[in-house]
Amino acid sequence: MTIAVYPASFDPITNGHLDVAQRAARLFDTLILAVADRPNHKTPLFSTEERIAMMREAVAHLPNVRVDAFRTLAVEYADQQQATVLVRGLRASTDFEHEFQMAHINHRLAADIETVCLMADQQYTFLSSSAVKEIAAYGGDVTNLVPPHVAAALRRVYDQRKEATR
Amino acid sequence: MTIAVYPASFDPITNGHLDVAQRAARLFDTLILAVADRPNHKTPLFSTEERIAMMREAVAHLPNVRVDAFRTLAVEYADQQQATVLVRGLRASTDFEHEFQMAHINHRLAADIETVCLMADQQYTFLSSSAVKEIAAYGGDVTNLVPPHVAAALRRVYDQRKEATR
Amino acid sequence: MTIAVYPASFDPITNGHLDVAQRAARLFDTLILAVADRPNHKTPLFSTEERIAMMREAVAHLPNVRVDAFRTLAVEYADQQQATVLVRGLRASTDFEHEFQMAHINHRLAADIETVCLMADQQYTFLSSSAVKEIAAYGGDVTNLVPPHVAAALRRVYDQRKEATR
């Protein structure tokens, strides 16, 4: 039985993340979507709890997928979960170099955990959480980029901010 | 049971290919190393039969790996073999764009076959069959770059060529 | 009145080329799709005449677009046509470097001709004439990648080749 961990910030989860998760869920027996919960990093838009809730709703239809958070290195978390695979979604070349660096460093830290890269569908090639937040912040329509409940959450957050700066 | 196909020219198989094959063999139930046998392409250094023989010797210690040749599109071959996974080894960014193109085109041709990219160990990052041939052609030492029997075959070929051009 | 030249091999024209041509036709008064007719280069799959005929059929619905061939440098041809714009389609980063080189060299040769890069729709990001030929050569389906009459022409060519090698 192969357990795979897909670690990311998921701030928030996009249709690109979902596409990678669905592909990975077909390949491995269990898939854990693992939110990086990093108190020392720059403040995310959504709290760890909010991100987990949105992800759970987004993957509710995938029986072998569960959602969790981690505060350690991704490989250490994977090891604790008896996972042998780290899943990463690849988009464009600049992504690639970063993933390469991480894969090689992770390999040094835990040689028995394999990094597996999947490529999201072409329509998600240029999609990222930051792009989604940028668009939503200026009132743009993110309907086709994230699940409906995430689009609603983004609208809520940015409407509140606008109120606050009035 | 997941069957995976790792298609390439393998002209000849290098330690980088072997590293990827060993990683893939741990992830999937069956792995098929599939040599592209393309009569219309530029003549390979080794015939399809020679390449297969060298590969069989190189993966003899991996029980769930077998070696085969294919003359169709990789996805079509995978489909014939009931495989649901295409394995690709990633090295550097220029590789990546080509793999991306192939993955997306393959996805259009056969949506149920997933392309899975693995990253060879860092020591193989800059290793390719062409680099190995270039070095061997000028009498350089390829001992650490390919299995011993492949190094011997390369020496044989280039010694014969030198004889011939005398 | 701005005349633009879109020079390429178009061997054969793909839906990606067509997408770029349609965008350019909206931006400039006249657009010339110019086939590079290079007798010293490696033999194309389709003759210059065949390529022109397929392109004419493909752009028949675009009133301000015409198709032509050229044997000189692209900037020289543009100059002969009183064009002030060279149109190029950008796909991925490796494309980009080549385009950059050409744009800068063209700028040295003819400072008053501007290179304008358009980005094909995301679904064509990884589409190229060579990929199309590769797929068609192995009997793959290219229906969504090229116009119907081009798909038919590709099928004809590769069926004949198969006959010939029997």
Place this chain on the structure above:
Amino acid sequence: MTIAVYPASFDPITNGHLDVAQRAARLFDTLILAVADRPNHKTPLFSTEERIAMMREAVAHLPNVRVDAFRTLAVEYADQQQATVLVRGLRASTDFEHEFQMAHINHRLAADIETVCLMADQQYTFLSSSAVKEIAAYGGDVTNLVPPHVAAALRRVYDQRKEATR
């Protein structure tokens, strides 16, 4: 009549921006240099008003160019201005991926606005506002990188800062 918008931070405008603006002004009937005025982003070196003033002085000799600021998404602003073209300057490959992402996302948001990429002259290939600020901050000479009045403004700002930290 084609109206084009060239949106950027212009913090401050460089000779590379100016080169792209001059090229675009020859291609389109009206060109609007549009300063991104983003209150939530990290504080720019120059205020929106200062950036606009420096840009107006820099493009005073170009009759069909005007300078403006915008607070929405670039495509939304373009739409308000009846513009059908977004102009972007390309320098090196990393630029390119970012531009690609933006072009594709903008295309989703407003399919009738075309992103047109121009390549600045080779001498500006490695020039950016951040590089200019870095050099000026350490007292380096930016005379050939920005218009004279921008060089003077940079000197003024960094001299004041030095005073302040004494």
Place this chain on the structure above:
Amino acid sequence: MTIAVYPASFDPITNGHLDVAQRAARLFDTLILAVADRPNHKTPLFSTEERIAMMREAVAHLPNVRVDAFRTLAVEYADQQQATVLVRGLRASTDFEHEFQMAHINHRLAADIETVCLMADQQYTFLSSSAVKEIAAYGGDVTNLVPPHVAAALRRVYDQRKEATR
């Protein structure tokens, strides 16, 4: 006699930096490792003094290498030291573009100072100070990535931080 300056943040020095320093020390008569001491930049993990002390210990075995700090532009510092060479370590392609930009800008500022790029050994290709800090922050083992005394210093810093957040 050729004096070379190798400027970087060295926050902290890694085995990759050391590898480049050792290569450069063989090529040039004197090599100065120069720590960028930038009060206006984001706070480094280690103070300039701590970074210098760790570097001195790391290069104690290299007789023609000394360690210093600089607060100006790198080329200006090199000029003050009568150096004619700036040494840079290259890793992957994204590095490259940044180095290219710096090399060209430095060339404009001081045409008689040559930028020389060396490539660290393959095992350091994906190693950076930030990666090291990321790993150490989450309690990962950095023994093979930095000299022993640097590994100890990292452990000390992050243990203190953990204490503090309890």
Place this chain on the structure above:
Amino acid sequence: MTIAVYPASFDPITNGHLDVAQRAARLFDTLILAVADRPNHKTPLFSTEERIAMMREAVAHLPNVRVDAFRTLAVEYADQQQATVLVRGLRASTDFEHEFQMAHINHRLAADIETVCLMADQQYTFLSSSAVKEIAAYGGDVTNLVPPHVAAALRRVYDQRKEATR
């Protein structure tokens, strides 16, 4: 005394090669421009003898530079010449990956020979021998891209070819 080898095809030598050679000649005691004489590779435009003659004329003003040909691996040739440095000119990122691969493979073959990369002046960033030949083949002006006697040789060759195809 440091001897450096700058190996390339030099088919023909361009102003970009010359710029790198001049920079390297200032850094090292002796610089050897070494033409790759590869009988099995695709036929160069100029014979090894012609390339050497053109290079000798181009570097006649550089006292510590000599021109030679080699038929082995570059590192082997360097070793025979007691050289400890291989010089390479870097232009754009795609170059870089290839150079990286070669540098790492050379390092495996001869650990005591250091690859040193220099960056040609920005005006040569997009200049290559193939671009020069492409332009000359179509009658374009290459005056600013190569030394005058090389421009003359290119004109001669392509005029003869034109005669021949009449």
